[in-house]
Amino acid sequence: MRFHVKHLLSAYVSHELPAYQRWRVSRHIQLCDACYAALRREEERARVLKTEMPRLGAARPDQLARLLPGILAEVGPRPAARHPYQMSGFGVALVLSLLVVLFVPALVMPRVAADFALSQPDPHELASTETLGVTDAPLAALATPTAIALRPWVTTEVPSQLPPPAPVARAMPVLAMPVQATPVH
Amino acid sequence: MxxxxxxxxxxxxxxxxxxxxxxxxxxxxxxxxxxxxxxxxxxxxxxxxxxxxxxxxxxxxxxxxxxxxxxxxxxxxxxxxxxxxxxxxxxxxxxxxLPTIDLGQLLLLGLEPSGPRQEAPEAALARHDIQTALSAALRTLSPRLREAVALRYGQGLTFREMADVLGCPQKTAESRIRLAHDALSSALGEHGRLLLEELWGF
Structure with a gap:
């Protein structure tokens, strides 16, 4: 009596319970009025549904016959499968279009680039031209008389009146330099 | 079948x-x-x-x-x-x-009317009422419960077969049927019960 058997009644009504559970339900409903009433309701519902459900949605014969040709057309014999390397006309056209799009500009581009490129200096001229302010020569080599003569804007004379040094917040290390070149203003 | x-x-x-x-x-x-x-x-x-x-x-x-x-x-x-x-x-x-529109209905082509049934008018009316009430009650069920009822009572499958088709344990199939019974009883309501009494005599 402690454990009701309502959860087993559906299977009990349709004789789908194992022997032990069937015996247990049979014994319980003899003692439990609630489960016995539930069993009667379950039998009633099952009887109604078993009778009424198969009638729900019964198809007309012409209705089903109408659908068959469409199914057979879908599953009927199909044309032979194409060879894996065989391409359709559309595929050939697509590949040719891609070739034209990719390669024609590549063939035309060099001439276009030559026609519209800016005039560039000769590399030999570039090698003979000194780039202002950029050199790999050491500073001492730049201070030779010949080098100074070639650079009239550079002087080795120390001006008599130097501008006062700008105040600094803290002591800075003084770098000793062999030649102090001051640009002429 | x-x-x-x-x-x-x-x-x-x-x-x-x-x-x-x-x-x-x-x-x-x-x-x-x-x-x-x-x-x-x-x-x-x-x-x-x-x-x-x-x-x-x-x-x-x-x-x-x-x-x-x-x-x-x-x-x-x-x-x-x-x-x-x-x-x-x-x-x-x-x-x-997703909502869809039936082009046939949109163009007023309509569907074929259902053919005449070989049944007495009173019985056909009572049957129609029962089927209508049952359809309305089924609509209130969740899809899983409706599947269970359709397989169990529409096709006569056992719980074991239902479990195979639905891809769930057998106990789950039994549970769905039990829940569907309760839901259908509530959904049929007094009108449905009267129809069933008239048809079945209980």
């Missing part, structure tokens, strides 16, 4: 073999044997004529194209067909989440 076309499992397997060879008459035989039951199943789940027809066509096309995947050792052919149909019904339900 009878379990096997031709009366035996050997006849069914021979028919399936003929279908695998592309025999159109074999396809037609299989269709004629199973179509009515599968249509009822689809209609009981979807409760819509057009959707049930679409599902039936879709299920048969899929089954005929995949007959090589059917393994007789793993289950009965009709269980395999039920599984395919229920799966297609679920797909259809998902698609129905």
């Amino acid at each position: 009878d379990t096997y076309p031709g009366g035996s499992k050997e006849a069914l397997l021979a028919l399936v073999d003929r279908c695998k060879g592309g025999d159109q008459t074999a396809y037609a035989e299989l269709y004629e044997h199973y179509a009515a039951g599968l249509y009822r199943l689809a209609y009981s789940i979807l409760l819509d004529v057009g959707d049930a027809e679409d599902v039936l066509q879709d299920a048969f096309i899929y089954a005929f194209r995949n007959l090589r995947n059917y393994n007789p050792d793993r289950g009965e052919f009709h269980t395999w067909m039920y599984t395919i149909t229920v799966s297609r019904c679920r797909n259809m339900r998902r698609r129905r989440i």
Whole structure:
């Protein structure tokens, strides 16, 4: 009596319970009025549904016959499968279009680039031209008389009146330099 | 529906073999044997004529194209067909989440009216009322419960077979039927119970 058997009644009504559970339900409903009433309701519902459900949605014969040709057309014999390397006309056209799009500009581009490129200096001229302010020569080599003569804007004379040094917040290390070149203003 | 076309499992397997060879008459035989039951199943789940027809066509096309995947050792052919149909019904339900417009109705082409029934007018009226009440009650069920009721009472499957088709444990199938019973009793209401009393005498 402690454990009701309502959860087993559906299977009990349709004789789908194992022997032990069937015996247990049979014994319980003899003692439990609630489960016995539930069993009667379950039998009633099952009887109604078993009778009424198969009638729900019964198809007309012409209705089903109408659908068959469409199914057979879908599953009927199909044309032979194409060879894996065989391409359709559309595929050939697509590949040719891609070739034209990719390669024609590549063939035309060099001439276009030559026609519209800016005039560039000769590399030999570039090698003979000194780039202002950029050199790999050491500073001492730049201070030779010949080098100074070639650079009239550079002087080795120390001006008599130097501008006062700008105040600094803290002591800075003084770098000793062999030649102090001051640009002429 | 009878379990096997031709009366035996050997006849069914021979028919399936003929279908695998592309025999159109074999396809037609299989269709004629199973179509009515599968249509009822689809209609009981979807409760819509057009959707049930679409599902039936879709299920048969899929089954005929995949007959090589059917393994007789793993289950009965009709269980395999039920599984395919229920799966297609679920797909259809998902698609129905998005609203669609029937072009036929939009263009006022309409559908064929249902044919006359060979039944006495009073009985036909009572039957119609019962079917209407049952359809309305089924609509209140969740899709899972409706599937369970359609398989259990519409197709007469055992709980074990239901579990195979629905892809759930047997206890779950039993539980769904129990829940469906309670929900249907509530949904049928007093009017439905009166109709059943009139029809069944209880």
